[in-house]
Amino acid sequence: MTAFREIAGNVVAAQGYTAASMHCGIKASGARDLVLIRSDVRAAAAATLTTNRFRAAPTYVTQEAVADGFAQAVIASSGNANCATGSQGLQNARRMAAAAAAAAGVPEGDVIVGSTGSIGVQLPIETIEAGIAHLGTVLGRDDPESVPLGIITTDRFPKQIAVEFAVDGVPVCVGAICKGAGMICPQMATMLCFVTTDLAVSPTVLRESLRRAVGLSFNCISVDGDMSTNDTVAILANGLAGHTPIESGDDPRLPAFQTALDHCTWEMARQIVANGEGMTKVLVIRVTGAPTYEAAHAVARRVGNYLEVKAAVYWEQFNWGRICAATGSAGVPLDPALTTIHFAGTKVWEHGEPLAFDRQPAEAALKAHEIEIAIDLGSGEQAATAWACDLSPEYVQLNKV
Amino acid sequence: MTAFREIAGNVVAAQGYTAASMHCGIKASGARDLVLIRSDVRAAAAATLTTNRFRAAPTYVTQEAVADGFAQAVIASSGNANCATGSQGLQNARRMAAAAAAAAGVPEGDVIVGSTGSIGVQLPIETIEAGIAHLGTVLGRDDPESVPLGIITTDRFPKQIAVEFAVDGVPVCVGAICKGAGMICPQMATMLCFVTTDLAVSPTVLRESLRRAVGLSFNCISVDGDMSTNDTVAILANGLAGHTPIESGDDPRLPAFQTALDHCTWEMARQIVANGEGMTKVLVIRVTGAPTYEAAHAVARRVGNYLEVKAAVYWEQFNWGRICAATGSAGVPLDPALTTIHFAGTKVWEHGEPLAFDRQPAEAALKAHEIEIAIDLGSGEQAATAWACDLSPEYVQLNKV
Numbered sequence: 001m002t003a004f005r006e007i008a009g010n011v012v013a014a015q016g017y018t019a020a021s022m023h024c025g026i027k028a029s030g031a032r033d034l035v036l037i038r039s040d041v042r043a044a045a046a047a048t049l050t051t052n053r054f055r056a057a058p059t060y061v062t063q064e065a066v067a068d069g070f071a072q073a074v075i076a077s078s079g080n081a082n083c084a085t086g087s088q089g090l091q092n093a094r095r096m097a098a099a100a101a102a103a104a105g106v107p108e109g110d111v112i113v114g115s116t117g118s119i120g121v122q123l124p125i126e127t128i129e130a131g132i133a134h135l136g137t138v139l140g141r142d143d144p145e146s147v148p149l150g151i152i153t154t155d156r157f158p159k160q161i162a163v164e165f166a167v168d169g170v171p172v173c174v175g176a177i178c179k180g181a182g183m184i185c186p187q188m189a190t191m192l193c194f195v196t197t198d199l200a201v202s203p204t205v206l207r208e209s210l211r212r213a214v215g216l217s218f219n220c221i222s223v224d225g226d227m228s229t230n231d232t233v234a235i236l237a238n239g240l241a242g243h244t245p246i247e248s249g250d251d252p253r254l255p256a257f258q259t260a261l262d263h264c265t266w267e268m269a270r271q272i273v274a275n276g277e278g279m280t281k282v283l284v285i286r287v288t289g290a291p292t293y294e295a296a297h298a299v300a301r302r303v304g305n306y307l308e309v310k311a312a313v314y315w316e317q318f319n320w321g322r323i324c325a326a327t328g329s330a331g332v333p334l335d336p337a338l339t340t341i342h343f344a345g346t347k348v349w350e351h352g353e354p355l356a357f358d359r360q361p362a363e364a365a366l367k368a369h370e371i372e373i374a375i376d377l378g379s380g381e382q383a384a385t386a387w388a389c390d391l392s393p394e395y396v397q398l399n400k401v
Numbered sequence: 402m403t404a405f406r407e408i409a410g411n412v413v414a415a416q417g418y419t420a421a422s423m424h425c426g427i428k429a430s431g432a433r434d435l436v437l438i439r440s441d442v443r444a445a446a447a448a449t450l451t452t453n454r455f456r457a458a459p460t461y462v463t464q465e466a467v468a469d470g471f472a473q474a475v476i477a478s479s480g481n482a483n484c485a486t487g488s489q490g491l492q493n494a495r496r497m498a499a500a501a502a503a504a505a506g507v508p509e510g511d512v513i514v515g516s517t518g519s520i521g522v523q524l525p526i527e528t529i530e531a532g533i534a535h536l537g538t539v540l541g542r543d544d545p546e547s548v549p550l551g552i553i554t555t556d557r558f559p560k561q562i563a564v565e566f567a568v569d570g571v572p573v574c575v576g577a578i579c580k581g582a583g584m585i586c587p588q589m590a591t592m593l594c595f596v597t598t599d600l601a602v603s604p605t606v607l608r609e610s611l612r613r614a615v616g617l618s619f620n621c622i623s624v625d626g627d628m629s630t631n632d633t634v635a636i637l638a639n640g641l642a643g644h645t646p647i648e649s650g651d652d653p654r655l656p657a658f659q660t661a662l663d664h665c666t667w668e669m670a671r672q673i674v675a676n677g678e679g680m681t682k683v684l685v686i687r688v689t690g691a692p693t694y695e696a697a698h699a700v701a702r703r704v705g706n707y708l709e710v711k712a713a714v715y716w717e718q719f720n721w722g723r724i725c726a727a728t729g730s731a732g733v734p735l736d737p738a739l740t741t742i743h744f745a746g747t748k749v750w751e752h753g754e755p756l757a758f759d760r761q762p763a764e765a766a767l768k769a770h771e772i773e774i775a776i777d778l779g780s781g782e783q784a785a786t787a788w789a790c791d792l793s794p795e796y797v798q799l800n801k802v
């Protein structure tokens with residue numbers, strides 16, 4: 001049962017949020033490169049940040065901003081990641097937060113900062129500060145459809161979603177915008193996602209809900225050590241829907257929100273995959289029968305990252321043996337004799353033996369846009385899914401930045 | 402001080418070895434696809450095999466052959482990996498060993514078997530058996546230069562080496578042939594290496610020497626979970642040089658052999674890198690100042706596998722920030738403030754700050770064939786080196802198999 005419905009809009013769908021985006025001058029192309037989001041009141045806030053040890057300056061500022069569980073605005077720029085920029089970079093990220101606080105009229109410590117783009121180049125901070133000041137004057141006057149444009153880089157399309165559901169009979173919205181493209185290898189591009197809701201919820205419960213939603217979505221496409229330097233998922237919950245607050249993880253009203261939030265982050269992750277740099281097909285790798293979730297996840301990720309498998313899918317060649325090789329190289333103590341493998345709907349391996357199959361329909365199935373690889377390890381109850389893209393010559397071409 | 406000198410030849414350079422290669426019919430191209438190596442006497446033997454869980458049938462036969470520490474022949478085929486071939490594949494690998502034993506006149510349990518090529522296809526075993534029988538009749542009559550041709554697949558050139566040194570005043574040889582190409586990602590292609598020597602050495606000492614040599618060479622380019630299904634390094638030491646045997650790891654005569662063996666495996670690994678599929682440049686990633694070898698190794702491998710770094714090197718673009726991102730994503734708890742990074746000779750990062758540098762010479766350095774990335778973690782004494790290739794559009798093209 002789906003307790004929510006999709007509606008038009010994004011981070012300004014929920015009550016009490018305004019936003020605006022513009023071209024301030026970071027991108028040479030003249031495309032939009034700055035977005036400001038504001039909540040009318042201080043909001044419960046949480047963020048999940050990259051585990052990359054060379055993480056970008058804005059992630060430190062965001063971490064500080066949500067440390068007390070509250071924030072009120074988001075400032076994000078695209079075209080320059082403000083990463084590997086040292087102390088000047090950190091200073092610039094703080095200047096972005098300060099400028100956004102002034103422009104939005106919120107406390108200086110309540111601004112979440114995100115940046116995406118080139119690494120190792122200092123931000124044109126005066127240009128950005130001027131842009132932020134301008135955004136403050138036009139907050140809420142912009143077409144909502146232009147909001148997600150401010151954070152995209154090599155994305156082929158802007159990414160947004162909003163859903164509505166009810167808590168205690170009052171309507172509640174969750175909306176999001178995100179940016180992300182390079183999915184061939186998850187380290188290839190930053191993923192930024194900003195979520196807003198008018199749910200009334202405590203910071204502790206919100207943090208746990210976000211952690212769960214990210215685990216079921218973005219972590220299937222961009223995980224742990226593979227994370228880019230700037231990856232950020234942040235959420236604001238300003239409580240303006242008007243119901244009494246959810247303050248416990250056992251609150252029976254929480255699952256409706258969790259379902260809605262899970263849907264939003266899942267949809268954002270799906271859109272990132274569908275937008276992979278130079279990709280032509282989506283791979284869905286479903287691993288079942290694993291002794292642990294970690295084992296299932298390791299196999300799914302390995303197969304999704306295996307270049308020979310990606311290349312075979314791009315060329316629509318039914319080279320199923322490469323899936324065996326990828327599976328076996330995941331560092332998981334699996335047994336080929338217990339493993340069953342399906343490639344695009346054709347069972348190719350079972351009971352330690354390759355299976356006979358009709359090549360014509362097997363190869364024809366590779367013409368689909370979405371290709372499923374299903375691997376059952378036959379040694380447990382745990383499962384995990386990973387998404388990936390094929391590997392095309394255009395991908396290498398695109399990485400000439 | 403180098404205690405050895407390179408000489409012409411390969412696995413037939415040492416006393417008491419003969420070999421022959423031919424086209425038996427596995428490869429449609431008509432190229433050589435089978436090689437037989439024989440020692441006149443039973444030899445101490447050792448092998449290091451892939452850790453891939455879907456390892457190929459021949460690796461099981463090789464494991465059995467060297468289990469008692471002795472073997473006398475090697476049979477290797479190219480064009481078909483005999484992997485993911487189930488019980489029939491295992492039976493076929495045993496038939497190869499039996500045919501080789503008969504052809505070479507050695508005990509059936511003393512044959513090392515190696516195969517490389519496509520995965521998931523059964524061997525044309527009758528064709529191979531006929532070929533092996535023929536090779537038995539021409540052993541030693543072949544031009545030594547043709548021996549390494551029998552195990553190559555997409556390799557652009559055959560790979561071989563031989564060195565000579567002295568033990569107790571008598572000359573000793575170590576020689577090798579190997580096959581391997583796809584170095585962009587180490588999982589891309591099988592690595593086979595066969596080494597022969599006329600050193601007199603116990604199986605226990607030999608096994609430890611091989612383990613060390615592989616750790617310092619092939620494991621820098623193809624490591625652990627990344628291993629292909631068929632990776633095999635095997636050595637025979639038949640003792641025909643005539644000195645009294647080395648039976649202890651403390652024997653003062655051992656270092657001369659270890660140095661010679663290390664050189665052979667290092668050179669074979671270097672030739673594999675120089676032959677990467679679709680590669681145009683070699684990356685050497687040197688990590689120093691690490692708390693543990695494992696940490697150094699993890700960072701070096703990660704940077705060598707990071708597609709954005711590889712693409713930048715291919716395009717000769719001085720995008721040093723991608724090296725920071727790759728370093729930070731290695732899953733090693735390093736501190737950017739303690740880390741120093743050089744890219745192609747230019748220091749780009751130190752004390753937590755990006756450094757100013759002259760762009761023109763920095764970019765010019767990327768025109769070299771071999772590009773060095775040096776990363777000092779500033780937190781220990783351990784070091785590791787990894788080799789990798791750049792990423793070119795041709796690479797994807799080549800993987801249309």
